[in-house]
Amino acid sequence: MSSCCNTNTNTDTNINSDAAAPITIALVGNPNVGKSAFFSRLTGVGVEVSNYPGTTVEIIKGTLKHVGESINVVDLPGIYSLSASTEDEKASMKYLIRERPDVVINVIDATRLARNLNLTLQLLEIDIPMVVALNQVDAAEQMGFKIDVEALEAELGVPVIPTIAIRGKGIDTALHRAIEVIRPLPVDLPQYGRKRRRRCQVKYDDHVEQAIEKIREQIPDISRGICIRALEGDRDFIEGFCEYPEQVMEAASIPPRIEETHGQPIKDTIIKDRYGEAGTIEQTAYKKRQVPRQFIDQVDEILTSGRWGLPIFAVLMLVMFYMVFKVGGYLEIFIIDIFQTYLITPVSATLSGVHPLVVSAIIFGLLGLEAGLAIVIPFIGTFYIFLSVMEDTGYLPRAAFLLDRYMHKLGLHGRAIIPMLLGYGCNVPAIIASRTLNTHRERIITIAMVALTPCSARTVIIMGLVGVFVGFWAAMSIYFIELVIILLTGWMLGKGLPGEQMGFIMEMPPLRSPDMQVIVKKTWFRMKGFVYVAFPILIVGSSILGVVDELGLLAVFEDMLRPVFVGFLGLPAYAATAFIFGILRKEMALEILAVLAGTAVFIDVMTPLQIYVFALVATIYVPCAATIAVIGKELGWRNMVLISGFTIVLSIVVGGAANFLGLALL
């Protein structure tokens, strides 16, 4: 058996080869309490961590070894209570009900204990083995809370471990104690005391207690927790946990009497009592002392003030695009120079005399790599640094707050701003993020708008092509045209789509100053996706293209589309090929254009108007393959085809209009 382990509980200690079945641990908690940071620290799996509720919308799994046990860790989207309403919350509940993790680590935010305890008390009721990770204890102390962890543990009746997930503090202890709850640990390991405490049970109003008794009289072997879920009308839960759900729901439907005496539905009585209990527990475990107002609170106030909020938002956006343009543009020219001087020119010189097919394959491949490095990294990297700052400081929910009123005009509300701003980074996660919206209608409108949003790959085309070779304001005018298109689309869908509307309700996380280390790490994490996925396609695709071109096949294809591209849009014939590649990945339209044009200095081969029209069409016509796929997954193939078809028509109309207007004016 295990022997070597010392008091240092290292997550990497793999000592037991004949380990039993793996343990599944689920991280459950309110949104934005630090579950993802916790998960990341625990498993080493890089996941997105931000400062707004709803960062994680999918169930994420990871594995690790601890004291010889194989452990699966599951990071669940945040839930406020066991009654789920949005897609992401439903996914969490479905997991808890169907998959039944062996043990739950309930991550709670120490800065807002009472609110978080509502879920904790519900989890305690349903008899899932659990420990509580009291996260962000450092922030709570800064806010003037003095926390008595032992008292909290005594009140709740389950282990409570103070943690600071973002810095990895307390993570191992929490893991250790979570395992201890369900498996006896080897004797030579620290034992945190497996004394069986009675789990905290909320004492409800007499009428509720009577109702619980009545259900148990009818169905004897039913647990108290199930009765309470049934009284709260949580059908999904009952169906997942009971053999005879109908019978249980029937038994729980008796309480009109209670509702009448209290003048409120029994559900409200239960929730009120539970919050009451949570408040009492907080008072027992917390002492509050006044702390002086912080500087950041003043900043926060200005950011959302009626007078300064919107102007600041507008300036921030403008500064962001200007910086992407400046920094990106500078780096682009710099990288192209290096490539031409030290790679392309010497290589073409050495290849003279080799078979033209091979030369084409190699040179096209190198041009593809050049385009990737020179175009993608500068623009996408710079953009993501800004986006990460907005996410991590908690600015995104503040933007949602500021713009709520205007979003109502589109039949949406402020919450939809978050996916839309994320869409400027990449449409794929933005579309997935729309799961945090409450109704199907809101999701369709938001997703259609996101699909039209110029993502960072499209920013590469706008800034890298128009910005660099035509000018900053010409590039901004494309953003403006597209913003108008997005708003018009939203407005029309908002008018046309029937359906329910749920108002704006969103938790506002505290504002934090940005942590540069976290932001750089996150930007790199996202860039990696582009580099690993895009570069191989780009290099191989370019090489193949070189061969196809050498064989004369491209000309045939381009001739077919000549009427539209040359006649109507006024573009070079090879633009058609670039657009085809752009469906794979948007920025590839530009990279392939560079390959086909034989240079990344586009102004040598295209007129400014051609450049402008190319960028306009390239950024509007169908979103990239990944986006199309994710729309299909979220909204079904019918909506996917509709949205894609709509964008193709739109791009040709807008592009053609720009072409003719340009020809007439210039």
Added chain:
Amino acid sequence: MTNERIEEYLETILYLTNKNKGPAKTNQIAEELKLSPPSVTEMIRKLSGSGYIKYTPYHGVTLTPKGCTEALRIKRRHQLLETFLVDVLDLDPKFAHTEACEMEHSISETTLEKMCAYMGHPEICPDGNPIGHGECCPTEAPNASYRDYIPLSELKEGEQGTIKIISLTREIKDRLSSIGLIPDQEIQVKRKLGQGTLSITTMGTEVAVGINIASKIMVQSHGA
């Protein structure tokens, strides 16, 4: 004519005028009280003479302010008795109704007030209808001070209040309660934009809500 008969008539007329949203017809009253129309007409003339009701031929009967006050008083007695019989003594609701019909005419104000206090001044009777507000009931009771509540959207930045009534769909109420916004919860408005979007703090958490929602949450204001 006995007090009991007057009370029965007034109660019935109140019920019928509410139901009709207009005057009560003579034959309706006869039907409800299981009496012959001529005897009802006779009684109506007497009640009209005492100033309890107003009778317009071919139109029907309406209550005068005096009659209305009296009718509401009886109705409240009935509901309180019924609530007591059902909730405290656990009697069958149907039986409790018949019993209350008899008792409502003889019970004294003193006993009734004690009963009301004993049950914690209930606001809803077993049929699900609101019970009128009595003199014994605390002024905080919603029926009395409903008009004192203002929508959350009318609180100013920095002002505090207590959530009292949330008149929104079940779904939205669930969402609000899971985030900590429930009746009797103390709140403070932290931010407010000119166009109405506001954020409130409760249980150490800040929650932003749109105007459409804030205007349907009634609060009791405590000022700044």
